[in-house]
Amino acid sequence: MRFKLHSQSDVVVAGGGPSGLIAALAAARAGAKTTLVERYGFLGGMATAASVGPFSPFHYEDQQITMGIPQELVQRLSREGGSTGHLKCVPEYGSGSYMAYFDREVYKSVALDMLEEAGVKLLLHSAIGGAIVEDGAVRGIEVCNKSGFESILGTVTVDATGDGDVAAAAGAEFSWGRPGDELGQPMTMFFEMANVDVDAIFDYVEKNPDDFEWASRLYSATPLPPEINQRYFVAQGLMSFVEKAKAAGDYRVGRDTVLFQSTMRPDVIVFNSTRIGMLKGTDADEFTRAEIEARRQVMSLAAFMKKYVPGFEHAYMSSTGIQVGVRESRHILGTYVLTQEDVVEGRRFRDVVARGFFPVDIHDPKGGKGYHAGGGTWIKPKGPYDIPLGCLIPKTMDGLLMTGRNISASHAAHGSLRVQGTAFAIGQASGAAAAVAVSQGKKPRELDYRDVQAVLLSQNANLDIQDEGNGQKTGTGSR
Numbered sequence: 177m178r179f180k181l182h183s184q185s186d187v188v189v190a191g192g193g194p195s196g197l198i199a200a201l202a203a204a205r206a207g208a209k210t211t212l213v214e215r216y217g218f219l220g221g222m223a224t225a226a227s228v229g230p231f232s233p234f235h236y237e238d239q240q241i242t243m244g245i246p247q248e249l250v251q252r253l254s255r256e257g258g259s260t261g262h263l264k265c266v267p268e269y270g271s272g273s274y275m276a277y278f279d280r281e282v283y284k285s286v287a288l289d290m291l292e293e294a295g296v297k298l299l300l301h302s303a304i305g306g307a308i309v310e311d312g313a314v315r316g317i318e319v320c321n322k323s324g325f326e327s328i329l330g331t332v333t334v335d336a337t338g339d340g341d342v343a344a345a346a347g348a349e350f351s352w353g354r355p356g357d358e359l360g361q362p363m364t365m366f367f368e369m370a371n372v373d374v375d376a377i378f379d380y381v382e383k384n385p386d387d388f389e390w391a392s393r394l395y396s397a398t399p400l401p402p403e404i405n406q407r408y409f410v411a412q413g414l415m416s417f418v419e420k421a422k423a424a425g426d427y428r429v430g431r432d433t434v435l436f437q438s439t440m441r442p443d444v445i446v447f448n449s450t451r452i453g454m455l456k457g458t459d460a461d462e463f464t465r466a467e468i469e470a471r472r473q474v475m476s477l478a479a480f481m482k483k484y485v486p487g488f489e490h491a492y493m494s495s496t497g498i499q500v501g502v503r504e505s506r507h508i509l510g511t512y513v514l515t516q517e518d519v520v521e522g523r524r525f526r527d528v529v530a531r532g533f534f535p536v537d538i539h540d541p542k543g544g545k546g547y548h549a550g551g552g553t554w555i556k557p558k559g560p561y562d563i564p565l566g567c568l569i570p571k572t573m574d575g576l577l578m579t580g581r582n583i584s585a586s587h588a589a590h591g592s593l594r595v596q597g598t599a600f601a602i603g604q605a606s607g608a609a610a611a612v613a614v615s616q617g618k619k620p621r622e623l624d625y626r627d628v629q630a631v632l633l634s635q636n637a638n639l640d641i642q643d644e645g646n647g648q649k650t651g652t653g654s655r
């Protein structure tokens with residue numbers, strides 16, 4: 177151990193995004209002494225740090241697939257005025273079948289409360305820079321924080337950094353982006369505009385369908401609290417204005433359509449529309465260049481909206497994420513690699529530990545095009561698909577479990593599982609698996625998947641296990 181010891185736990189969760197948050201809750205509730213380490217002073221990952229949202233679906237069509245601790249989180253947020261709950265998208269093309277809007281500030285506070293209630297030890301403002309490896313097994317992580325350099329030991333470490341930082345530092349094998357040119361999905365800096373005349377833009381979307389690649393309205397099954405926004409939409413387009421602004425030299429954004437939507441606040445619109453391609457969020461210099469380029473695009477797009485688009489005449493840019501959002505980075509090689517075919521065919525696995533359902537959604541890695549113009553990919557799976565335990569277990573490293581968007585999957589499969597609904601479910605799976613490994617004194621690769629499933633079911637996860645498992649095969653080689 178190079179650095180002084182900070183603490184020792186059964187389970188160390190590295191990163192507090194959607195997957196890390198739920199992993200820590202699942203592990204602690206299953207009886208493991210759990211520490212969660214996060215570089216920021218709050219939790220939520222891309223949702224809070226990069227202003228990404230809403231939660232993309234817990235549903236496949238009208239079936240709710242994700243339950244368990246993630247559903248508890250949505251209910252808790254709703255009770256505390258921080259979520260709309262699940263709203264149905266009509267039509268679902270371009271946005272998935274349901275989305276749950278949330279308030280970032282309520283989310284930050286609820287996440288801390290839930291972790292404290294579960295007895296998770298938190299270490300914030302601590303950037304993970306290394307892994308402690310002995311005899312081919314990860315024994316913990318190394319952090320840099322206000323106390324200096326510190327070691328945090330754990331029997332099992334769950335890599336919830338989104339980027340697979342722990343696995344990479346430990347020497348685990350990984351791939352980057354798509355096959356061939358290794359490009360990943362572009363980064364995007366979210367931003368919000370306030371003081372928008374939302375009725376005017378809502379009307380424009382409704383009356384000008386030809387100016388959009390797609391647009392959906394969202395509906396709640398129950399009345400929404402009166403103090404929050406009552407009308408929700410998401411739309412991708414404004415092509416006529418973009419064309420005009422480009423010709424006038426008024427549009428310096430990396431994509432040729434604008435993707436924007438409602439928020440829980442009646443006069444605030446959020447933009448998922450800057451595009452920074454061909455740079456890696458895992459390379460400090462490239463990440464820096466991405467931040468600079470993203471902010472230029474934010475300013476250009478906000479000025480464009482004010483000058484050209486109905487409803488934005490008196491609006492102003494009110495917030496940005498504290499970092500550019502990173503969609504894709506390392507895919508850590510596991511004992512099973514989830515493929516596009518697994519996702520699109522809605523494949524079942526005996527050793528299912530989480531389920532997914534979002535379309536394969538790949539933003540054009542190279543250019544600025546949307547789905548219709550041939551740059552992006554949008555393929556709806558035939559049904560919900562299973563994520564097997566093997567996607568969470570690195571092929572070559574013990575003492576480590578993967579979770580969230582950096583699990584073992586191809587570029588295309590990642591295009592589906594990367595959304596927060598699925599990241600939450602994967603988080604619960606890795607937290608449960610870590611706790612079982614600790615309680616049984618086994619390596620993650622030695623686990624019997626049925627023991628992990630039993631813990632997940634006791635925590636109300638929905639695995640839809642049918643008689644002798646889910647048929648086809650195991651994705652692990654585990655017993």
Ligand SMILES: Cc1cc2nc3c(=O)[nH]c(=O)nc-3n(C[C@H](O)[C@H](O)[C@H](O)COP(=O)(O)OP(=O)(O)OC[C@H]3O[C@@H](n4cnc5c(N)ncnc54)[C@H](O)[C@@H]3O)c2cc1C
Nearest residue numbers: 191193194195215221222232304338501502580581594596
């Ligand atoms: C631009 C963009 C738009 C998106 N749109 C949507 C959407 O509309 N709906 C949806 O559901 N999903 C959306 N997503 C996807 C979703 O936000 C992510 O895939 C999801 O957050 C992944 O969860 P995660 O827990 O794996 O990782 P992350 O959310 O990336 O969380 C990782 C956590 O680990 C911490 N961390 C990382 N590295 C370190 C380190 N070295 N040391 C300490 N801490 C570290 C981070 O601060 C963070 O808290 C979008 C993503 C992006 C980038």
